[in-house]
Structures are given as structure tokens and as C-alpha cells.
Amino acid sequence: MDSKKPNRRGFLKGGAAAAGLAAGALQPAKAQKPASQWSEKGTNKEIIAYGERSRFVTSVRAPVAERDSPDAFGLMFHVLTPLQDSVGSITPSSLHYVATHRGSYVPEIDPKEHRLMIHGMVDRPLIFTMDELKRLPYVTRVHFIECIGNRSKPTHKTVQETHGMTSCSEWTGVLLSVLLKEAGVQNGASWIVAEGAEEIKGASSVPLGKAMDDCLVCYGQNGEAVRPQQGFPLRLIVPGFEGIFQTKYLRRIKVVDRYYMTYNDYGHINPDPKVSALGNQIGPKSVITFPSGGQKLSGAGFYEISGLAWSGAGAIRKVEVSTDGGKSWKDAELRTPAYPMAHTRFGLHWNWDGKACELLSRCTDELGTLQPTRAESAKYFDRPLDANFRVPGADNSVQSWKVSSDGSVHNGLA
Amino acid sequence: MDSKKPNRRGFLKGGAAAAGLAAGALQPAKAQKPASQWSEKGTNKEIIAYGERSRFVTSVRAPVAERDSPDAFGLMFHVLTPLQDSVGSITPSSLHYVATHRGSYVPEIDPKEHRLMIHGMVDRPLIFTMDELKRLPYVTRVHFIECIGNRSKPTHKTVQETHGMTSCSEWTGVLLSVLLKEAGVQNGASWIVAEGAEEIKGASSVPLGKAMDDCLVCYGQNGEAVRPQQGFPLRLIVPGFEGIFQTKYLRRIKVVDRYYMTYNDYGHINPDPKVSALGNQIGPKSVITFPSGGQKLSGAGFYEISGLAWSGAGAIRKVEVSTDGGKSWKDAELRTPAYPMAHTRFGLHWNWDGKACELLSRCTDELGTLQPTRAESAKYFDRPLDANFRVPGADNSVQSWKVSSDGSVHNGLA
Numbered sequence: 019m020d021s022k023k024p025n026r027r028g029f030l031k032g033g034a035a036a037a038g039l040a041a042g043a044l045q046p047a048k049a050q051k052p053a054s055q056w057s058e059k060g061t062n063k064e065i066i067a068y069g070e071r072s073r074f075v076t077s078v079r080a081p082v083a084e085r086d087s088p089d090a091f092g093l094m095f096h097v098l099t100p101l102q103d104s105v106g107s108i109t110p111s112s113l114h115y116v117a118t119h120r121g122s123y124v125p126e127i128d129p130k131e132h133r134l135m136i137h138g139m140v141d142r143p144l145i146f147t148m149d150e151l152k153r154l155p156y157v158t159r160v161h162f163i164e165c166i167g168n169r170s171k172p173t174h175k176t177v178q179e180t181h182g183m184t185s186c187s188e189w190t191g192v193l194l195s196v197l198l199k200e201a202g203v204q205n206g207a208s209w210i211v212a213e214g215a216e217e218i219k220g221a222s223s224v225p226l227g228k229a230m231d232d233c234l235v236c237y238g239q240n241g242e243a244v245r246p247q248q249g250f251p252l253r254l255i256v257p258g259f260e261g262i263f264q265t266k267y268l269r270r271i272k273v274v275d276r277y278y279m280t281y282n283d284y285g286h287i288n289p290d291p292k293v294s295a296l297g298n299q300i301g302p303k304s305v306i307t308f309p310s311g312g313q314k315l316s317g318a319g320f321y322e323i324s325g326l327a328w329s330g331a332g333a334i335r336k337v338e339v340s341t342d343g344g345k346s347w348k349d350a351e352l353r354t355p356a357y358p359m360a361h362t363r364f365g366l367h368w369n370w371d372g373k374a375c376e377l378l379s380r381c382t383d384e385l386g387t388l389q390p391t392r393a394e395s396a397k398y399f400d401r402p403l404d405a406n407f408r409v410p411g412a413d414n415s416v417q418s419w420k421v422s423s424d425g426s427v428h429n430g431l432a
Numbered sequence: 433m434d435s436k437k438p439n440r441r442g443f444l445k446g447g448a449a450a451a452g453l454a455a456g457a458l459q460p461a462k463a464q465k466p467a468s469q470w471s472e473k474g475t476n477k478e479i480i481a482y483g484e485r486s487r488f489v490t491s492v493r494a495p496v497a498e499r500d501s502p503d504a505f506g507l508m509f510h511v512l513t514p515l516q517d518s519v520g521s522i523t524p525s526s527l528h529y530v531a532t533h534r535g536s537y538v539p540e541i542d543p544k545e546h547r548l549m550i551h552g553m554v555d556r557p558l559i560f561t562m563d564e565l566k567r568l569p570y571v572t573r574v575h576f577i578e579c580i581g582n583r584s585k586p587t588h589k590t591v592q593e594t595h596g597m598t599s600c601s602e603w604t605g606v607l608l609s610v611l612l613k614e615a616g617v618q619n620g621a622s623w624i625v626a627e628g629a630e631e632i633k634g635a636s637s638v639p640l641g642k643a644m645d646d647c648l649v650c651y652g653q654n655g656e657a658v659r660p661q662q663g664f665p666l667r668l669i670v671p672g673f674e675g676i677f678q679t680k681y682l683r684r685i686k687v688v689d690r691y692y693m694t695y696n697d698y699g700h701i702n703p704d705p706k707v708s709a710l711g712n713q714i715g716p717k718s719v720i721t722f723p724s725g726g727q728k729l730s731g732a733g734f735y736e737i738s739g740l741a742w743s744g745a746g747a748i749r750k751v752e753v754s755t756d757g758g759k760s761w762k763d764a765e766l767r768t769p770a771y772p773m774a775h776t777r778f779g780l781h782w783n784w785d786g787k788a789c790e791l792l793s794r795c796t797d798e799l800g801t802l803q804p805t806r807a808e809s810a811k812y813f814d815r816p817l818d819a820n821f822r823v824p825g826a827d828n829s830v831q832s833w834k835v836s837s838d839g840s841v842h843n844g845l846a
Contacts, residue, residue, distance in 0.1 A: 066511045067492035068526045072664045075657045078481035097480045105604040105652035106572040112482045158520040158768050190519040238519035243489045250486045354572050
């Protein structure tokens with residue numbers, strides 16, 4: 019058949035993508051419905067106001083299996099981004115992961131009533147309304163957020179389960195340094211404590227150097243207001259630091275002269291400010307989102323291996339992919355701009371021979387740090403893998419996906 | 433009052449932003465509701481699946497006043513992006529403008545049933561399923577779309593009305609050149625015709641050179657599937673060309689040896705293929721989104737002038753802003769990366785003295801083309817402004833916003 023002949027680019031060469039491709043009459047697209055179908059989910063007025071996705075698109079977030087259930091919210095509320103369906107670098111706001119341990123999980127805040135106070139060791143304590151903040155110089159930057167609990171376990175079947183507690187947005191807001199300079203930081207100050215407005219007053223301590231460097235007080239996310247589950251109306255973004263530092267419902271920043279332990283330190287209490295400051299930066303990390311656990315290849319042939327890479331230390335410089343379990347590595351292409359502390363999409367052309375194989379990815383960030391293997395990661399923390407084969411502490415280790423000869427894909431840890 | 437004192441950065445210096453700022457006790461954030469409030473719009477399961485925006489965020493699209501009404505859809509369906517509320521460079525998919533003149537405005541297509549055919553002057557006609565397309569090499573690029581009908585009129589009060597028929601997304605898909613190379617374009621071919629699957633079979637002719645350069649066959653928009661109102665499951669993106677070329681519900685691409693006039697040429701029928709090819713590229717264009725018509729400044733002081741710039745010919749190189757009706761110009765800062773054929777956010781610090789003034793922006797693209805004044809734009813088309821003071825043909829002229837001493841902002845054309 020003509021359509022299967024090798025050609026200049028050869029993407030379809032010998033591959034199943036060409037199967038079934040032939041010259042022929044195109045059937046009229048089925049399932050075309052008259053416009054009235056669009057009233058299903060709302061009135062015409064609602065459809066005009068704010069568009070929806072197709073009812074055929076069913077990609078959704080899922081709760082962390084071992085912790086939450088949709089019907090039983092307690093103190094914790096964790097939902098995971100469906101990375102297996104992701105494209106590009108931006109996570110749709112509706113699919114951004116959520117993790118909170120702070121009592122009531124999503125307060126409903128009227129932005130007209132919300133205030134941000136800057137106080138503590140400053141010359142001029144200040145209180146800002148949302149309107150006042152929006153008058154100040156702003157920046158827009160793409161940054162990921164990742165929960166420190168984002169880790170792969172043998173029981174995890176999909177990339178949503180192994181890596182779904184990271185997402186990436188285009189954030190807009192005021193540099194925290196602008197606000198701190200307005201307030202006038204006093205000599206001797208060395209940390210800030212950021213506090214949210216929710217019931218339990220989630221708070222995190224951030225070194226002053228980081229606060230003055232690139233932290234953002236954000237009111238915008240992906241072109242509109244920050245979503246309630248992401249901290250509406252105001253969220254502190256601490257680029258590259260673990261999720262719990264990205265204080266939601268931000269209402270107060272106190273400039274202080276020492277590291278303050280807060281409720282949010284439950285997971286990594288350490289009285290040494292240096293450890294506390296540096297232990298919370300997300301290491302270089304990458305994962306293949308296609309093909310990944312639970313997906314199935316439809317026979318040998320051409321595929322694009324696709325994935326995401328990110329680092330808390332800066333921009334991604336290189337991503338390598340292995341299709342033979344780590345014996346050999348090829349450089350992947352970076353398919354979206356490699357911004358500092360942002361998800362970067364990578365891709366690699368791949369002709370699958372139909373045999374069982376193991377897929378891995380590893381990245382290197384702009385500091386030259388290479389993403390560790392699972393064994394190296396455990397060694398770094400000077401502890402063995404725990405009883406659940408989890409990496410102790412933060413897990414930025416290489417993820418393995420095993421492809422069976424029937425095309426099914428499984429977590430390499432299982 | 434301490435908080436009004438000038439300081440190092442001086443953003444608040446003498447400005448109303450400082451009014452009301454003072455050291456003091458922060459009131460607990462009001463309107464905090466228990467978690468059960470979140471059941472308002474759906475079950476917990478729905479909230480987990482796909483998050484929503486705050487009920488306090490009410491920015492919505494609006495129909496084109498002079499053409500449509502929410503309750504009376506006829507052959508046309510135009511809804512405008514609320515640019516006055518925009519931040520950053522990406523338009524939320526739910527707020528992307530929609531314009532269609534093609535009978536049934538939003539067909540409901542099952543992606544499993546959808547096919548794309550490449551045929552005409554090719555060696556190997558091909559038909560792709562959606563799954564097959566997704567196996568091919570992909571790219572992710574940020575591009576704006578703009579309707580040629582996006583024009584400012586004296587009756588328009590807001591930037592949503594004057595400029596709301598442009599939006600910008602992160603698009604993901606296969607380069608059309610990959611598909612055409614697979615099919616093997618024959619000698620003598622010079623144009624393609626792209627056809628959609630909706631009832632009226634909207635079609636557009638694109639020069640082969642453009643088709644082989646940077647056109648994208650997109651299944652992804654802003655990290656998820658293309659939205660139905662934007663062409664789900666497949667849209668042709670012809671970067672920089674006017675909106676009608678961005679064929680929705682793409683089902684067929686025919687390679688041909690001449691310019692084909694189609695239904696979509698109603699607005700600019702011209703039998704000369706050179707005119708047809710080149711007359712459809714969006715000129716360098718910019719607009720201030722804050723402060724803009726209908727908004728109100730709350731007194732003299734510091735503000736950030738913010739806006740968007742874009743060009744169909746490439747990346748934005750420079751944006752200038754005038755606060756004195758064009759007597760003098762200052763370079764604005766580009767606040768998002770200047771991608772080719774993409775919205776680029778610009779900003780400029782501004783201390784408003786409280787007097788009436790006129791705000792303008794103008795941009796220059798990478799070809800060195802300067803956005804024209806309204807008078808120049810009319811001259812270019814060798815026709816005077818029409819009876820409605822509209823620029824004939826495409827309108828990429830400089831937009832004026834007049835600020836009154838009471839802080840209210842009005843369309844400079846009115």
C-alpha cells in the first residue's frame with residue numbers, strides 16, 4: 019500500500035501509525051449536533067460568558083489514593099494532576115494539583131475584604147488592599163510548584179500517582195522585594211514568615227535572601243485571577259522551593275531576625291536554619307508522561323516519547339532518555355522554553371521494535387546537577403529505601419516505565 | 433503618616449496607593465466559610481476533578497453588541513475576550529474570543545470518529561485518526577489569533593469592545609510540514625485548502641510556503657485538548673494570519689496548484705493570489721488594557737500602565753507609550769517573552785498627576801514595522817475612514833484612551 023512506503027521523513031516507516039492510512043473518501047464527521055446541544059450544561063448566556071471543554075475530554079484530577087477519598091475530607095486534601103494527558107508546559111488551572119494540610123482546605127475570600135500586611139523588622143509597616151497591590155509594578159513568570167510528598171511508590175500505577183503533585187502556571191504579581199523595599203527592611207533582619215488567611219493560618223519561613231531575590235506575591239494565574247484552590251486572592255510564590263512555601267491566601271509577611279518554626283514545618287523540622295533554608299529546594303527532576311504507566315502502545319512503530327523536566331535550582335539544560343533501561347542515553351529535544359524553575363517539555367522520536375523494554379529520563383539543570391537514580395537518591399539521604407520502597411526525604415529520582423511486548427506500560431518499581 | 437513618606441523605590445510617593453496604608457492590626461479575613469460551601473456548584477467529586485474560579489471573579493466574555501445577542505444566535509456568533517481584566521500573555525481558554533460565520537457555530541465532535549485527510553497534489557494521500565496524529569512529532573508554541581473584524585469604533589466603550597477579538601494560547605500539535613512531507617507534495621503545487629468539519633464546511637486557502645513554514649495542526653491548547661469553541665478536536669493554526677485562516681474542526685487539507693476562493697473569503701475576495709496571500713497577515717498592533725475605557729483611576733499617584741502587543745510578521749521588538757497624546761513617547765518594558773506571532777505583555781511605571789491626559793501605545797515588530805496611527809492606517813488603504821469612523825480593511829491603528837481629571841477613562845475616538 020502506497021501510504022506505508024518509506025518517505026522523506028520516515029516517521030511512519032514500518033510503523034503502525036501508517037496502518038489503516040489510505041487514500042479514500044472521508045466520511046462526514048459524525049456526531050455533529052445542532053447548536054441547541056450546547057444548552058446541555060447551561061444557558062446560551064453562560065456559554066458565551068465562560069467556555070467549557072468538550073464532554074469527550076474526561077481527563078481529571080484524582081485524590082491521593084492512600085490518603086483521601088472524594089467523600090471523606092478530613093484535615094488533608096490532596097488531588098493530583100493528570101500528567102499522562104498533559105501537553106506543553108502550562109497546567110490548566112482547573113487541573114492544577116492541590117495539597118493542603120491546614121484544616122479547612124479552601125476558604126472563600128472576598129477580595130474586597132482581603133488585606134496584606136508587611137510588618138516586623140521594617141521602617142514602615144504597610145497594609146495593602148488588592149486594588150493597591152495591583153497598582154504596583156508587576157512581573158509575569160512561568161513557575162512550577164511541587165509538593166515534597168510527590169514520590170513514586172511500587173503501588174503507584176500511573177504518572178498521575180507517581181508525579182501528579184507538581185503543576186506549572188504563568189504567574190503574575192508583584193515581586194516581594196518591591197513590597198519589602200517599600201516597607202524598608204531593617205538591619206539584622208534575616209528571614210520572613212509568610213502567613214495565610216485560612217482557618218489554621220498556614221505559615222512558612224523563607225530566608226530574606228530568597229525573599230528579596232525572586233519571590234512573587236501573585237494575584238494572577240494563567241491569565242486570570244489565582245484560583246481558590248491555589249490561594250485566591252493572593253499567593254506567595256517561592257520559585258523552586260517545595261509546595262508548602264507557596265503560601266496560599268497570603269495575608270501577612272513578618273520580617274524577622276531568625277528562622278521561625280511553623281505549623282508547616284511538620285515534615286522537615288530542623289532547628290538549623292541552614293538546613294531548613296536549603297533542604298527545601300526541589301532537585302532536578304524529570305518524568306516521561308508518554309508512554310507512562312497504564313497507557314498502552316498500539317503496536318510497534320513510531321512514537322514520540324514526551325515528558326516534563328524541572329529544577330528548583332534554575333533552568334533545565336539537558337534531558338536524556340534511555341529506551342534500554344539505562345544502558346544508553348539520547349539527548350531529548352526541549353520543546354518549550356527552559357525557564358528557571360519551570361516545567362520544560364521534552365520529546366524524543368522513537369521507533370519501538372515491539373519488544374519489552376524499559377524507558378527512563380534524566381535531566382541536568384543549569385548548575386550542572388544531574389537527576390539522581392533511585393539508588394543514588396537514597397544514598398544521598400544516607401538512608402536506605404524505606405519499607406514502602408520510597409526514597410527518604412524529597413524524591414527527585416529517575417522514574418522507570420517498563421513496556422511489555424503487548425504494549426502495556428507499568429511502573430518500573432512494581 | 434509614616435507610610436506616606438517617600439522611600440527608596442518611591443512607587444507610592446505622593447500617590448493614592450499609599451492612602452490608607454498604615455501600621456495596624458490586620459483584621460481576620462472575612463467571609464471565610466467552612467469547606468461545605470464548596471458544594472455550591474457541584475459535588476466534592478466534581479470539585480476534585482476539575483477546579484473552578486472564585487465566585488468573586490466575574491470577568492466574562494461578551495457578545496459583539498452590534499451583531500449578536502445572547503438569546504438570538506443566527507448565522508453569526510462572536511464573543512469578545514475581557515482584555516481589561518487580562519494579566520500575562522496567555523488567555524484562559526474559557527475566555528478565548530470566538531468568531532464564526534459558518535452556520536452551526538459549535539459542532540459536537542467525537543474525537544474517535546474524527547479524521548484528517550491530506551490529499552490533492554500529493555504522492556500518498558493519507559487519512560489520520562486523532563491517535564495517529566498524536567504519535568507524530570509535536571511542537572508547542574505560543575500564538576495569538578485575531579479576527580480581521582477586530583476594530584475600534586467611537587461607539588466602543590471598553591477594550592473588550594475595541595480589541596476583544598484577539599486571544600493568545602500555548603498551542604500543541606504537529607507541524608503541517610510534517611504531514612505534507614509524509615504525503616509527498618508534488619511539483620507544481622502552490623496552495624493548500626483547509627476545510628473544517630462543521631455544517632457549512634468552512635475552508636481557507638493558504639500559500640504552500642506558509643503551510644510548509646510554521647503552520648500547526650493542533651490538538652492541544654493551554655495544556656489540555658483544544659476547546660470545542662476553538663475547533664475541538666483539531667484546529668489549523670496559521671501563525672500571524674487573520675482568524676478565519678485558523679480552520680476549526682480541521683478534517684481535510686487539499687494540496688492544489690492555485691488560489692481557491694472559499695466561503696471564508698467573503699470579507700476580502702480578491703482574485704489576485706498575491707493580494708490574497710499577503711493581505712491577511714495581522715499588522716503590528718498594541719493596546720493598553722489598563723487603564724482602558726470604562727475603568728476608573730482612584731486618584732493621582734502611581735500606576736502601572738499595562739497592555740498587549742503582537743504582530744503577524746514576527747516577534748515584538750519595542751513598545752512605546754505616550755501619556756500626553758503622542759507628544760512624547762517612552763519605551764515600555766516587555767514583561768513576557770516576545771515570541772513570534774504572540775501576545776507580549778508590556779508595562780510602564782506611571783505617576784499620574786491627576787490632570788486630564790491621553791494614553792497611547794505603539795509597537796514595532798522584528799521587521800521594523802511601526803504600528804500606524806489611525807490616520808496613517810486609513811491612508812495606507814487609500815480610503816478615508818468610513819461613515820462609522822472605522823479604519824477600512826484591517827485595523828491595527830494606535831488606540832487612544834482619554835483619562836479625565838476624575839479618573840474615568842474613555843475611548844479617544846468617542
